[in-house]
Amino acid sequence: MVKTRIIPPAQGAHAYPLLIKSLLLSGVRYHPEQEIVYADRLRYDYRTLNQRIHRLANLLTASGVGPGDTVALLDWDSHRSLECFFAVPMIGAVLHTVNVRLSPAQIAYTMSHAEDHLVLVHDDFLPMLAGIQDELPTVRGYIRLTDGELPPSRLPLLGEYETLLAGADCHYDFPEFDENSVATLFYTTGTTGDPKGVYFSHRQLVLHTLNELTLAAHTGQAPLRSDDVYMPITPMFHVHAWGFPYAATMLGVKQVYPGRYEPDKLVRLYRDEGVTFSHCVPTILQMILDCKEARHTSMQGWKMLLGGSALPLGLATQAHRQGILIQAGYGMSETCPLLCVVHLTGEELALPMDDQLPLRIRTGTPIPLVDLRILDEQGQEVAHDGVTMGEIVVRAPWLAQGYLKEPEKGAELWQGGWLHTGDMASITSGGTVEIKDRIKDVIKTGGEWISSLALENLISAHPEVHAVAVIGVPDEQWGERPLALVVGKEGVLLEPEAIKAHLQRFVDSGRINRWAIPRQIRIVQEIPKTSVGKVNKKLIREHEQQAVSRN
Structure with a gap:
C-alpha cells in the first residue's frame, strides 16, 4: 500500500455518505411536475412519487421490516417497483427483486436463500407463491399488488398495497448509515448449479448512476438525457433495469413503466407517451419490430440501447429502417451492469447510417472509471490490434464483490484481483472492444477458433432470416463443428442450402474460412430463450446431447 498524505477533516465537517436517498433530491427539486406513468392505468408527478416513497417506508417499518432485513418484490415493471427501488434500501433494508420468469422451484430457492422477510407480490404470482409458501420459512407476511379486482388467496396477506399506502404517514425521516450497506439483491442463473445471489451496496449504485449520466456528455451518444422520455424494456428484476430508473x-425525466411486456402495448406507449429512450435485449427488439402496431407506427426518434447479447447487423438494419436509432452496450449481472458503450467519433457520426450500423453494433469503449483489460491464457495482455483474442477482465467501483453466502464462487469470479467476465474479445489500438464469444460458446474446430457470434451475425444478414443461434457440437474428426438453428421470416420457405450459399460469399471474400460454414443447419420454428430474453445456448446444447444419446 502506498503511503500518502491524509489531512483530517475540520471539526464538525460532515462525511457525506453515498446513499440512494440522495438520488431523489434533484428530480423533485428541478422537475416537480414531471410525470411517472404506469401503462394506461395511472400517472402522477414527482412530488407524489416522493410522498409515496415516504409512505412506503412507513408501511414497511410498520410491517416489521428493519435495517438489514430483506424485502422480496414480485411485480411487472411498474411505479410500485420504482417506489421499492428507493424506499426499501433507504430504510436500511435490502430489496430482493425476484426473477418472476424462473421456475417455482428456482423462485423458492432464491427466496429461501435470500431469507426474505416481507414479500410484495402482484396478483399474477399469488397462486405460484401459495404453492411454495411452505418452503419459505423466513417470510412473515405478504402485501398484494393489484391492478384490478382482488382474487382470493390462501397466503397470509397483510393487505393491499394502495390501501395500506394511503393509511401510512407521508413523512419518513430517512437515516444516514454506512454507504457500503447492501441495498439490492437479485439472482443470476449460470450454466450449472443453483442461481447465485448478486448484491450491490448504496455506494456502488450511486457511482454507477452518476457514471450513466456522464454518457450524455458525449456528442451523438444515445443514453439518457434530461429532455428524454424514458421507458425500460429490460425487466426491473434484472440488474435494476440496467440502473436507468435511478x-x-x-x-x-418523464418515466413510463409498461407493466408486463407485450410488444403491441410497448409500441402504443412509445407513440402515445412520446418515449424517446429505451433499452432491451435483441430478442425483445425483434418482437417489437415484428408486432402488428409497428406496421403503422413511425418509430423515428426512438433511441434504443441494446445489450445482453450480440446485436446482429440484420436486426440493427431492420430497426434503422423503422426509424430506431440503435447503439450497443456491454455489461453483465455482476457489473451492475454497464462496462462499455459504443462511442462514435465525429467522423463516424458523419457517415451515412448504413455505414454507421456496423460500428454501432460493436461492443464499445469502456466507460469512465472502468479499467478493462484483455488477457491471454497466460494472464498477459493481448496486443491492441483488433484481432488477438483473450478474456475480458475488469475493475470498477461498482462491481459485485462476491456472491451471497458463496465465498468460493466469489473467489473464482475475482481470480488475481480482477473480475473475470468469461467473455472472449479483442481490442483495437483506439480502445474499442469487440466480443468474439463467451468462453463456453467459442467453437474450436481442427485447432482453429470460430466465433459463434460472428457466424450468427453473418447468417442474420440473409434477407429471409428472422433469428439464428450457433453452437459447437462434438465432431470425431475436427473436435467440434458449428451447428446453426435458423428461424425464417414469416411466410418464407427457407432452405439450409440457401444459408450455406449465403455464407460461401464470405468464404470467397476471405472474411471466414470454409470450415466455419456449419455442416448442420436446421430450420426451426423458434429458438429457446432464457428468463431475460437471451438465446439459451445452454438449453440448446442439452437438447443436442439428449438427441445424440437417443441415437
Whole structure:
C-alpha cells in the first residue's frame, strides 16, 4: 500500500455518505411536475412519487421490516417497483427483486436463500407463491399488488398495497448509515448449479448512476438525457433495469413503466407517451419490430440501447429502417451492469447510417472509471490490434464483490484481483472492444477458433432470416463443428442450402474460412430463450446431447 498524505477533516465537517436517498433530491427539486406513468392505468408527478416513497417506508417499518432485513418484490415493471427501488434500501433494508420468469422451484430457492422477510407480490404470482409458501420459512407476511379486482388467496396477506399506502404517514425521516450497506439483491442463473445471489451496496449504485449520466456528455451518444422520455424494456428484476430508473429519477425525466411486456402495448406507449429512450435485449427488439402496431407506427426518434447479447447487423438494419436509432452496450449481472458503450467519433457520426450500423453494433469503449483489460491464457495482455483474442477482465467501483453466502464462487469470479467476465474479445489500438464469444460458446474446430457470434451475425444478414443461434457440437474428426438453428421470416420457405450459399460469399471474400460454414443447419420454428430474453445456448446444447444419446 502506498503511503500518502491524509489531512483530517475540520471539526464538525460532515462525511457525506453515498446513499440512494440522495438520488431523489434533484428530480423533485428541478422537475416537480414531471410525470411517472404506469401503462394506461395511472400517472402522477414527482412530488407524489416522493410522498409515496415516504409512505412506503412507513408501511414497511410498520410491517416489521428493519435495517438489514430483506424485502422480496414480485411485480411487472411498474411505479410500485420504482417506489421499492428507493424506499426499501433507504430504510436500511435490502430489496430482493425476484426473477418472476424462473421456475417455482428456482423462485423458492432464491427466496429461501435470500431469507426474505416481507414479500410484495402482484396478483399474477399469488397462486405460484401459495404453492411454495411452505418452503419459505423466513417470510412473515405478504402485501398484494393489484391492478384490478382482488382474487382470493390462501397466503397470509397483510393487505393491499394502495390501501395500506394511503393509511401510512407521508413523512419518513430517512437515516444516514454506512454507504457500503447492501441495498439490492437479485439472482443470476449460470450454466450449472443453483442461481447465485448478486448484491450491490448504496455506494456502488450511486457511482454507477452518476457514471450513466456522464454518457450524455458525449456528442451523438444515445443514453439518457434530461429532455428524454424514458421507458425500460429490460425487466426491473434484472440488474435494476440496467440502473436507468435511478438515473431517470435523478434527472427528473418523464418515466413510463409498461407493466408486463407485450410488444403491441410497448409500441402504443412509445407513440402515445412520446418515449424517446429505451433499452432491451435483441430478442425483445425483434418482437417489437415484428408486432402488428409497428406496421403503422413511425418509430423515428426512438433511441434504443441494446445489450445482453450480440446485436446482429440484420436486426440493427431492420430497426434503422423503422426509424430506431440503435447503439450497443456491454455489461453483465455482476457489473451492475454497464462496462462499455459504443462511442462514435465525429467522423463516424458523419457517415451515412448504413455505414454507421456496423460500428454501432460493436461492443464499445469502456466507460469512465472502468479499467478493462484483455488477457491471454497466460494472464498477459493481448496486443491492441483488433484481432488477438483473450478474456475480458475488469475493475470498477461498482462491481459485485462476491456472491451471497458463496465465498468460493466469489473467489473464482475475482481470480488475481480482477473480475473475470468469461467473455472472449479483442481490442483495437483506439480502445474499442469487440466480443468474439463467451468462453463456453467459442467453437474450436481442427485447432482453429470460430466465433459463434460472428457466424450468427453473418447468417442474420440473409434477407429471409428472422433469428439464428450457433453452437459447437462434438465432431470425431475436427473436435467440434458449428451447428446453426435458423428461424425464417414469416411466410418464407427457407432452405439450409440457401444459408450455406449465403455464407460461401464470405468464404470467397476471405472474411471466414470454409470450415466455419456449419455442416448442420436446421430450420426451426423458434429458438429457446432464457428468463431475460437471451438465446439459451445452454438449453440448446442439452437438447443436442439428449438427441445424440437417443441415437
